[in-house]
Amino acid sequence: MEQNQVLHIDARDNVWVALKELSPGTVTYQGRSLEVREPIAQKHKVLLADLKKGEQVIMYGVPVGVVLKNLPAGSLLTIENTKHYAEPLALENRQPYSWTPPAVSKWKERTFNGYHRGDGKVGTANYWLFVPLVFCENRNLKVIEEALVKQLGYYKPNQYESLVSEVLSGTQSQTTYATDRVFENIDGIKFLYHHGGCGGTRQDAETLLRLLAGYVHHPNVAGATVLSLGCQHAQADWFQSIQKELYPNSEKPVLYFEQQQMASEDALISAAITQTLDALKEANEIERKPATLDKLVVGLECGGSDGFSGISANPVLGYVSDVLVTLKASTILSEFPELNGVEQNIINRCETQELAEKFVRIQRAYEQNAQAVGSGFDMNPSPGNIKDGLITDAIKSAGAAKKGGAAPISDILDYTEPVTKPGLNLLCTPGNDVESTTGLAGSGANVILFTTGLGTPTGNPVTPVIKVASNTKLAERMHDIIDVNTGGVIEGTQSIEDAAEVMLEKIISVASGELSKAMQLEQNDFIPWKRGVSL
Known part of the structure; x- marks a missing residue:
């Protein structure tokens, strides 16, 4: 198929889209000729008909703007001569709808290899998640991330680390991390750093907890470790009740640690790492198995x-x-x-x-x-x-x-x-x-x-x-x-x-x-x- 210079997306449209840069002159598309009046950059729109000030620009079969002055056919649409316009939505104008589904016989028997969960969902990956309920725990998360990712074989050094070492000392740094994955069926340890959980409105905290619940019970997540400070708006018991509301059939293991109830920061981090490693051993037992595309x-x-x-x-x-x-x-x-x-x-x-x-x-x-x-x-x-x-x-x-x-x-x-x-x-x-x-x-x-x-x-x-x-x-x-x-x-x-x-x-x-x-x-x-x- 030879590339056209322009495209007329919908028969109702009064614009063409430039598929190539257009110079002033005659452009022909599907038997119709248009005198282009000015250079039209690739991807921009050229008018097919004269429009008076206030008249609508139609693209994809719907109004997408109105012109701010009289424009002849062949003109380039710009932010200087066109402004946004959208048809108002109206429930009373709702019309019957029908569609023709595509042929799918080729895909009916196809499968992907995923992680099957107890609630019937299938994951395309298998991660362990670390979740802070408040931004105060971000620093503790960073300490845990550096320890786990490097020692469990998930750390990926980048070329710039060795570059810095070479510039400073003339030699490359030595490897100080595991190079093989300890848990073969765990695709990674993920950390959800954020800046919420306290200081905002109660609605902010609730929205955050509902979002975090979706991540903890995501089909791509094997389980989660949750860190709480203790005094923040986004309380751990509130988080647990939201999880039960949204995901009543989930059986994910979720570990909770509250810093203000621990003897020290070291105690919090050590307990979180130790118990997470125990949970990872069990999560590692799941393997990828075929699943149909409806999953x-x-x-x-x-x-x-x-x-x-x-x-x-x-x-x-x-x-x-x-x-x-x-x-x-x-x-x-x-x-x-x-x-x-x-x-x-x-x-x-x-x-x-x-x-x-x-x-x-x-x-x-x-x-x-x-x-x-x-x-x-x-x-x-x-x-x-x-x-x-x-x-x-x-x-x-x-x-x-x-x-x-x-x-x-x-x-x-x-x-x-x-x-x-x-x-x-x-x-x-x-x-x-x-x-x-x-x-x-x-x-x-x-x-x-x-x-x-x-x-x-x-x-x-x-x-x-x-x-x-x-x-x-x-x-x-x-x-x-x-x-x-x-x-x-x-x-x-x-x-x-x-x-x-x-x-x-x-x-x-x-x-x-x-x-x-x-x-x-x-x-x-x-x-x-x-x-x-x-x-």
Whole structure:
């Protein structure tokens, strides 16, 4: 397939997307010619028809902006001549929805090798977790991490350690850590450093505890060691009651240590290490075994998006999601600010009126909280987004929503609510990359697919993150962080369906133990969300 100069995404659109840099002159696409009036950078949008001031720009079949002055056909859309516009959501306008599931016969008998848990969930990894209930314990966590990671064979020295040694002394430093894994079936020891648990509101503490509960009882976690100071808002008994509420069927071993009840800091650290080592011996007995693909819970995320994300990487994830939904697996679409402008489609796709009402309630409350601190969904695009053609939030959102495919929505989840249903789930998180991936893992995603057009190294402590490039230039330039390239969709050498097949094979490999690039780089990013502050 030969690459076109432009792309007309939806028949209703009054813009073309530039797949290559366009010079002034005639451009022809699918029998239609357009006189381009000015240089159009790759990924940016050119008008197909004259628009008067205030008239709507249509892309992905929905309004994504209005023009600020009269613009002739062939004009470049910019932040100077176009502003954000999104159709208001309305429950009373909810329409019947139907879809055609993709063919999945090729995938029905496929399996991945995972860790089977007592509650029926299957992990794609097997970690032991250290959890502080308050930031006061971060220093103790650091001491424990240095001891355990180095002595249990999980420490990965980097080239810069030996570089420093050579510069200072002219010789390389000697090895002072175990080089072989002591517990073969434990993939790592993870530490959830954070800055919460006290000093904020009671709501902040509760939200943090609900999030931490999702990590402790995550299918990729064998068990956890919890450190508490003792006087903080996020009390250990409150944490235990939240765990019972959210995960009543979990049988995870959880060890608790409270510093103010110990004779000394040394006593706390020594007891935590000793008892954790005993628990690791038992956790090490579990081994990977085959599991059908319906045991996958796949998070759908994007960050560092560009003008190609919505026409290559995100639609590929959407097709993957539809395949997994048809196989009775669960997928999770997050980032509620990046649904701005496609809310009506979301409402229509909700399987019940109650779900539609819950979505509207959460979405409206979120936007009101953002406006209360002087922000709004229209401020979501970053400078990098804008530079690469995502000039309004509605353009960004309409492309980002493509990650959710076409399947009906089986559940609407507020932040920290766990996934309990197969099908496409919507999870309320901010658009912030790390806060959103943190939330996806906290709700049970055992694999996260993360599309990017500009590049980002984001990962997660317990869930493998697979990075998907929207364009080949990025995949080649940042090959150390990119796992899958969908640039062939832009270049005309690969269909969305073919790219989705490559993506599904990658999911199976990573779910079976292959390390994604973010895992190789030990990107253990963990940032809890404080509601109403982040977009």
